[in-house]
Amino acid sequence: MTPGVDVINGPRRNGQTVTIRGFDAEAIITLMDGRRQNYESAHDGRFYFDPALMKQVEVVKGAASSIYGGGGIGGVVAFETKDASDLLRPGQNFGAMGGFRGRSANGEISSSASVYGRTENLDILGSLALRKSGDIRDGDGEDLETDDQVVSGLFKLGYTLNDWHTFKLQYQGLNNDGQEPNNGAGGISSSNPIVNKVVDDHQFSARYEFSNPDNDLLNLKIHAYYNDTETEEEDISGANLGRVQVRELNTTGLTVDNQSVFALSDDHSHTLSYGFEIYRDVQEGSSTATGDGTRPGVPDAEALNWGLYIQDEIELASNVGTFLVIPAVRFDQYRSEDNVGNSQNESAISPKLALSYKPTDDLVFFGSLAQAFRAPNMTELYPSGQHFPGGGPIPNNNFVPNPDLKPETVTTLELGVGIKFEGLAANNDQLKFKGAWHYSRGEDFITQEVDIFGGTTENLNIDKAILWGAELEGEYQINKFTAKAGLAYVEAKDDDTGEYLSNNVPLTLTTDFSYEFESISSTIGWRSRFATENDHVGSGEDSTAGYGVHDIYYRYAPTEGDFKHLTVDLGIENVFDKYYTKRFATLPEEGINFGARVTLKW
Template identity: 35%
Template sequence: MNFHNAIKTRSTAAKVSCLVGMSLSASALAATHALAEEAADYDGTEIEEISVTATRGESDVFTFPGAVSVISKDEIDARIAASISEIFASTPGVQFDGGPRRTGETPALRGISGEGVLVLFDGVRQNFLSGHDGRFFIEPDLLRSAEVVRGPGSALYGSSAIGGVIAFETVDARDLLGEDNQFGYRVKGGFQGANDEWLYGGTVFGQSADGAYSGLASLSFRDSSDINLARGADLQGDDEIASGLVKFSAQVSDDLKLDFSWLKFNNDAREPNNGQGISTGDLVDKDIRSETWRGGLTYNPDSDLIDLGIVAYTTRARVDEAELDTTREISRRVKTYGFVADNRSKFALGGDASVTFTYGGEYYRDEQVGLDNTTADGTRGGVPDATSETFGAFIQADFAIPTAIGGFRIIPAVRYDDFDNTSDRDASLNSSDGATSPKIGISYTPTDWLLLFGNYSEAFRAPSFNEIFADNLHFVIPAGPGVFAPNFFVPNLDLQSERAKAFEFGAGLTFEDVATDGDKLVIKGSYYDNDVTNLIDLEVNVEFSPSCFAPIPGVCTSGTSRNVNTASAEITGFEIEGQYSSDYLYLSAAYATIDGTDQDTGDFVGILTPNRLNLVGEVKMPAQSLRVGARAEFSGALTKVNDPANERRAYETVDTYLVWQPTEGPLQGLRVDMGVNNIFNANAERVFAGVPGVNRNFRTTVSWTSSF
């Protein structure tokens, strides 16, 4: 999906999480495990304080000069999330289009979507991308955390991070084992009423007596029917999903650790070819298959100079579609192979000042095959058989400098990427380029409760082989009785990378022991301005050939389509979020707004959203092992559209939830999550004008975890 095509729908969410980044390397993953173990004894919602990812290493989230959020497993469970979009339902700057079907969901970060958003599973790139088939082939119940870095991130992550990064980490044995236990199991079941969906699954896990070896195996299933909408008829959305996860790790020595994982996702659905549409026509049997193999190495001796992580991986994703009314069968298959390595070296600079260098490299290769049984050669229009290779190298310095007038944190970074696209159908079609992506962020804390920060970054998105080599049939136009004129894709080897230059400025406040001992209040907000040039858009030229209307020799055609660099966009926005947490109360509030205009024409561009306020209130009752809360979303009307038909009304939704998790006694290990989403049945048009949101939805899950 290109940038301009993403204009069609606008909606945002707002979440109050101040702040945790994303983990890529094996050593960063190990740090996350340690944090998870520390948090395991906490029963309730709290404010995160440590990031292990925004800088590819442990980082204080409050002083990080940017916008990063983390959603913990506890919050994922409390949301009873059945899809990835529900995890981010309250995260500012994050929008999901294409719902409410899972297979249509596509993310946007601060107005940029499609290939401008990088998605990672346990540090592994998920490069499958289709306009109608979704991007998130993973079961929410398998996740330990979901993280999002908002704003250009090419300085560390290269292409596809022009809008930001969404990263997921899956659970492992240490997240589920009780203290001093070696083996355990978890069983879980659930139901939600809006689509009559049942969830059931089980997990086994364990570790050796000395803790050097650990492993986990998990399997879950979902089975659902049509989706009940707040207005109108039900939405065709039958789904049968099977998900699996296998993990194993070995602490070979005090310094060296190896780990391995296999992640599998199968989804059989019956829905329209365009999973983002509400039409019940043109139904297909859609089979989605995805698997990720990952191996990691962490080497961390007793040295400030070596903290090494290496991840090697391969992913395979495919979507096969069989039309019910015809014999046509189409397929898109993408394989990705790659590795990423990084190391951290820390140096003292005198006094309490220090600097940590993070540096490394990355290589990945994508291979795509498109199939269509109705074409002469079996190839699929718009899905070229092609290969892409990318190599990147990066370095970052993280300076911590205390002074008499306050503390400074300065984080410069730069990355160089070299990328090459080759058509597998025609070796003469080749496109190569390179890009340098610098970034610098500065935080200043004049007191221990006040933060001022800013950052400047440059980012890029390399044109994909889908955009460069698109060929074959695009669509057909009737030109007369019995006459049909095809329009064909045309490759464009001169397509240039999209480029971005972004500024962000913000401030934060943090206080402890505000009303009671041990409570905490955090507020952080920022304004950003992102200028994106060389936007890639699909240019469609409709021009009928003379043979369509007269007995003239030749082939009847209706013109060509190709991807071209077009306009420049300026995207600006403001986000502010705050959290308060104590032993008995959790409160959060977030407000976000965004604007995007074509600098040449003044038209609206990007995934723009209405102004939106999200509120969360939760009462904790430790003596009863109970938490009760409510979430409210207040959305203004969407008027930032080029076509008045795409305007959407304001709406308000309210959800309620309850978590009961006994911490002692015979019921220890039980967790019950219950809730009702959209209790007043509001017509929340979040994704498209005329597409109602999901009806009032009762949801519940029950799990039992035991270890011995």
């Protein structure tokens, strides 16, 4: 329901990525409990987790890299999992939770079990989830070949010493054993055969936090983590039957953050945030079909990134309203190299200035001017080997490394307003509205150029790009009825040629109407998504038809009585079995789906 945010690249789990204002994958910083998710593949998703214990998802739109780190020219998606304290009721020290889910569109059956507890100083949680699903049925009744068996686990341990010192350990892991095309976002073909794909993802982290409400100068967080993600693909069809290809990426990271609060008066305060980040990525690719064992397009390489940031939130209260001024700046240094001697070493400064003015509690004007950059990743810089075989007059196509590829830089101006009304049609109703316009100027956008008759594939820079768009969102509540709506649009062009870029987002409207039946502890709702035709496409690309898709959902969640530990969710997605494809996607989305989820706590 968040305008400007979507999940794209088709319905297969392994191929899906999040997009923000038309930016996708590498242009977005993706965090899982603060750990960078840097797995980079043109064919696969960027993160692997089971949603059963997801607490919240924070989305930051636009160039907000000052605190979150370099690379976020499109924004940030931060996933956060639950702790034991989020699941335990007041006064409860130990609990357990079990869940079961079924979906008709892909024949999915899943189950999860969690145990959790706390003492005065200890917080512990363990969870295991199993999922099995098959082919995905689209709106035309055709099946997209997919077979997934997923096992995932989460373990969290927290210990608080002397009230203010907290130590946390976490492990999160996933194994996905399935059969689908090599490129999960594409259709089956001779160049995209069915493979047995095994994804192994293991993530470890250790944290230290100091938080004393009586200490305004020290609110310290130190976080060290290690991620190991590997995808192994064995061809079980096609000309390369028996070929095994592997891509592995290890990320080791450390972040140190602190906040200091300076209350100069009742009307004037500063919240100073500052910190340091360093992380190292090591990538290896292998294939049984090449003479030297390397995998085409997956270079053996490593990259080291580090950065410093400082941000000041200046709050000023006056008799004409409240002002919030947020200046920030970040410095990043990055270097990378592959195993044949190609290398890159660059640095960048990312400034930001945000302003907001609240003349009343019900009205706010806001704006920001920010610059962010994205360093080219190892796969973009150093690919080599064959991209795809030729035939007839078309030669074999080979990757060409480009170690001189420049970082993408985006400068974004955003202006907006938020307003709240109460007592419009009744004493207890409320209307909230927010609108924003954004304009971005990009330099050295990275794009892939495939020369069919020249036999080369190379990543190049587009000198200048212009992106602009707007977002509107509103919410109206009266009694137990809630209506939400969001509208988003993005237009992106190469500033030199005038050609449209793949960052375009057609005019998209989302709506959500719900009503809570308090007497029977139930909520029922209707969600819809409408998109106009995506005809702003570059040369050689096809337009995508507009569509309208509807979902119905129901939740039963009593808070007292014999069933107070039970939650039942029922839904029908794509109610009218619409056949549709999202912008710039190859595959149609899922057809009608009947879903049910039952959760029980003890």
